[in-house]
Amino acid sequence: MLNDCLRRQDGVITLRQAQAVGLSKQAVNRRVRLGLWRQCSRGVYFVDDRPFDDAARVRAAVWGFGEHAAASGLAAAWWHGLTRFAPEVVDVTVPRGSSGRKRSGARLRRRDLATADVVEVRWLRVTALPLTAIEAAVHARRDRGVMDRALQRDATLAQLWTAQLRNKGRYGSPAARTLLQGAGDGTHSAAERLLVKLLRDARLTGWRANHRVGRYRVDVAFPAAKVAIEVDGWAFHVDPTEFQIDRERQNDIALLGWQVLRFTWLDLTRFPDRVLATIRTAISA
Numbered sequence: 677m678l679n680d681c682l683r684r685q686d687g688v689i690t691l692r693q694a695q696a697v698g699l700s701k702q703a704v705n706r707r708v709r710l711g712l713w714r715q716c717s718r719g720v721y722f723v724d725d726r727p728f729d730d731a732a733r734v735r736a737a738v739w740g741f742g743e744h745a746a747a748s749g750l751a752a753a754w755w756h757g758l759t760r761f762a763p764e765v766v767d768v769t770v771p772r773g774s775s776g777r778k779r780s781g782a783r784l785r786r787r788d789l790a791t792a793d794v795v796e797v798r799w800l801r802v803t804a805l806p807l808t809a810i811e812a813a814v815h816a817r818r819d820r821g822v823m824d825r826a827l828q829r830d831a832t833l834a835q836l837w838t839a840q841l842r843n844k845g846r847y848g849s850p851a852a853r854t855l856l857q858g859a860g861d862g863t864h865s866a867a868e869r870l871l872v873k874l875l876r877d878a879r880l881t882g883w884r885a886n887h888r889v890g891r892y893r894v895d896v897a898f899p900a901a902k903v904a905i906e907v908d909g910w911a912f913h914v915d916p917t918e919f920q921i922d923r924e925r926q927n928d929i930a931l932l933g934w935q936v937l938r939f940t941w942l943d944l945t946r947f948p949d950r951v952l953a954t955i956r957t958a959i960s961a
Contacts, residue, residue, distance in 0.1 A: 749803075
């Protein structure tokens, strides 16, 4: 039972868990004295027969603040698989009345989370996907790619808004609200305007906005090169019907002899040079 517990918990175990599988406090202390276990914080231990990886680090940081603590922010985003790299500082949220001091490697936030805003993922309490997405997007320098990936998973825009309204007044709430407002019906238009600005600033010519190709109008077209550029709004990710319509639309335009390039808001905001390089290659082919 002990080995199974350690295996699924990345080598991290609490005193209460150790006692539940039959170890006494004295037995735990003996393992620490022998160098077999490392004490991470009061009542939290790591079995030192394996690498202390990011999963162990995040888990130990959260458990160090008690059984009601939850990973939040970028730590929760990484745990959910919304970001590639674990943050150096682990955000931990605890109830307002909880005891506990700040520790190196952890950022403590005190607030009461609703039951709907906490889930258990791989035996660790973390903020639920909707709340995680809006909080992490703000911490990640307002990276809407985090929200984008959440919407490609099980979250919906309505769920993100519900989590936002349920947690008004928290750190980063105004910035998250701005991101969510931009994720509404106007997102596609805002992305189109950003694309047009990129083209103008790069002094690219020969393009037309809202250009008709067959029975469709494409966001931006280079008629001479027969290159059509489409900007994917958030509905592209969250609405299966919209996704299917976009696929049929793209195929119809391609059958008319046009090359179709697709870009997302993340492409336009985070990788504009790559977007422009792709467009230049397409229109010069």
